[in-house]
Amino acid sequence: MRRHLATGLTVLLALGIGYVGISYLFFPAATAPQFGMAVWPEGDAASFLATKGARDLASGLVPLALLLTGQRRALGWVLTLWAVVPLADAVLILTTGGSVVTALAVHGLTALALVVTGVLLLTEKPARATRTTAPTAALQDASSSR
Numbered sequence: 258m259r260r261h262l263a264t265g266l267t268v269l270l271a272l273g274i275g276y277v278g279i280s281y282l283f284f285p286a287a288t289a290p291q292f293g294m295a296v297w298p299e300g301d302a303a304s305f306l307a308t309k310g311a312r313d314l315a316s317g318l319v320p321l322a323l324l325l326t327g328q329r330r331a332l333g334w335v336l337t338l339w340a341v342v343p344l345a346d347a348v349l350i351l352t353t354g355g356s357v358v359t360a361l362a363v364h365g366l367t368a369l370a371l372v373v374t375g376v377l378l379l380t381e382k383p384a385r386a387t388r389t390t391a392p393t394a395a396l397q398d399a400s401s402s403r
Contacts, residue, residue: 260384263377267320267332270370275317281310293350293359316342329378337375343367 280288285306316339323332347364351357 259377259381263329263333263374263381264324266370266374266377267324267336270336270367270374271317271320271324273317274313274367275321278310278312278314278317281306281313283310285310291359292346292363293356294353312342329381333375333378335375336371336378340368340371340375343371 277288277292289306320332320336323329323335343364347360347368349355350360350364
């Protein structure tokens, strides 16, 4: 059950942030106001939003790659440590006069979800290894010594 929960949360988090990244890359003007900033950078804001989009898209792809390759412990560390990103986003929003509700509800809850999922992954028991029976083990030992 714990393993399924951790997997499900990982997929939801990865797809969610991947969607945000794609949204910033293709629809930056419509996406940006939804994430709490009071004022967007002046000048070439499109490059700022594209950079954010690329970061968010990569933040969704890396966990999926780790999950698909069975690197669950590494995935746990990545998700736990990546909680710094939404926390930093929340601090940025709060210190620039942005929406407190959005900073806490979107970015704070995302950070919490990352930590919870990371801890679930780091504390799950490893998948059961298949046991080799004694006769099979003896045959493997004999064939490897030749």
